[in-house]
Amino acid sequence: MKEYISKDEIYISNAKRKEDLFKEIYDHLFSKNLVTEKFLIEIIERENRSPTGLNLSHMSKKLPSIAIPHTDYKFCNVDLVVPVSLNTKIEFNNMINPDQKEDVGFIFMILNSHPGSQVEMLPSIMNFLKNQTVDNLASFFKLTNERDIFNYINSRDIKGEWE
Amino acid sequence: MIKILTACGTGINSSTQIKNAIVKEMKTRGYEVKADTTVLSNITKEMIEKYDIFCPISKIDLSFKTNVPIVVCGPILYRIPSMAEPIYDEIESIIKAL
Numbered sequence: 001m002k003e004y005i006s007k008d009e010i011y012i013s014n015a016k017r018k019e020d021l022f023k024e025i026y027d028h029l030f031s032k033n034l035v036t037e038k039f040l041i042e043i044i045e046r047e048n049r050s051p052t053g054l055n056l057s058h059m060s061k062k063l064p065s066i067a068i069p070h071t072d073y074k075f076c077n078v079d080l081v082v083p084v085s086l087n088t089k090i091e092f093n094n095m096i097n098p099d100q101k102e103d104v105g106f107i108f109m110i111l112n113s114h115p116g117s118q119v120e121m122l123p124s125i126m127n128f129l130k131n132q133t134v135d136n137l138a139s140f141f142k143l144t145n146e147r148d149i150f151n152y153i154n155s156r157d158i159k160g161e162w163e
Numbered sequence: 164m165i166k167i168l169t170a171c172g173t174g175i176n177s178s179t180q181i182k183n184a185i186v187k188e189m190k191t192r193g194y195e196v197k198a199d200t201t202v203l204s205n206i207t208k209e210m211i212e213k214y215d216i217f218c219p220i221s222k223i224d225l226s227f228k229t230n231v232p233i234v235v236c237g238p239i240l241y242r243i244p245s246m247a248e249p250i251y252d253e254i255e256s257i258i259k260a261l
Contacts, residue, residue: 050172050203050221058246072173095177096221096237115175122176126242 001108001124002157004081009034010146011084018090019044022069025084025109035111039075043109046071053092053102060134064105064141067092068125073112081121082109083149085141106141128157165189165258167198168211169236171220174202181218181236188251194258216257232257 011028015021026040047069056063084107094100108125129137136156143149167185171177178200189196201210203219208227211217217229218236234253238246 046172052172054241058241058243070173070176073175094221095240096235098221110176112176122180122240123242126240130242 001081001121001128002153004079004121004124005083005150005153006080007146007150009080009082010149011082012087012144012146013084014087015090016088018047018092021084021086021090021107022047025082029082029111034076034078034080036075036077039071042071042075043069047092051093051095051098053094053100053104054096055094055100055102056129056137059129060138062134062138064089065092065102066129067102067104067107068095068110068122069107070110070112073114076111076113078111079113079121080111081125082111083107083153084109085143085149087144128153131158132156165194165196165216165261166214167196167216167218167254168201168214169198169218169220170201170203170206170223172203174200174205177220177237177240181220181239184239184247185218185236185251185254188247189254189258192251192255194255196258215261216254218254 013021013024015024022044029035052069053065053067055065086105089103089105092102092104094102110121140152169178169181182198182200186196186198208229211229211231217231217233220237222235236250239250
């Protein structure tokens with residue numbers, strides 16, 4: 001995953017609603033021309049139609065749920081995974097059981113600029129999570145500044161551990 | 164040749180992971196599987212019925228009835244064998260019954 005992380009695109013959010021969270025991150029991304037103008041409506045619409053909340057309780061009850069919001073490549077100008085730590089948990093619907101609610105404490109927003117790029121980004125996130133010990137991952141999700149998040153990912157992510 | 168259709172919200176990200184994982188695992192189990200991906204909201208009866216098995220990422224309420232077996236494959240995305248095994252087993256048992 002670290003190959004998709006930019007130290008300038010890591011955020012800590014105080015948003016209390018999903019829409020506010022998306023708007024906040026979109027404002028940063030759009031101002032830097034990393035996404036197109038339509039990205040915001042598209043990602044909200046896509047999240048409502050096909051939610052992306054993932055429960056990590058199979059790893060440990062200590063871990064918050066996460067979400068991996070993303071939308072069509074047409075609305076992104078770069079290939080990036082944007083980590084966002086949420087100071088307040090935000091409710092997302094579950095990706096596998098859309099009727100189920102997840103209290104999400106951390107999101108990895110996927111920006112992909114062409115159809116091929118996306119294919120490796122999701123497994124890179126899942127492998128990052130899988131390769132951490134539960135205790136390390138629990139402390140990772142509690143990090144409160146962007147630099148610590150960047151340093152953790154950069155030092156603990158093992159590229160090429162899968163397949 | 165067994166034909167499988169996978170589907171997720173954008174028709175690329177999760178559905179491609181699911182497709183690759185199923186094709187790889189079924190090959191290991193001795194079955195030649197061909198899989199395509201699509202967007203969940205585009206699903207039609209005609210589209211599904213060209214396939215032997217339909218593998219959406221999540222539970223889905225279809226607006227039509229179909230005899231094509233449906234296996235929800237989202238847990239494969241976690242890339243954790245204990246979560247994926249039951250899904251592969253279900254797909255294999257459907258293939259055997261075809």
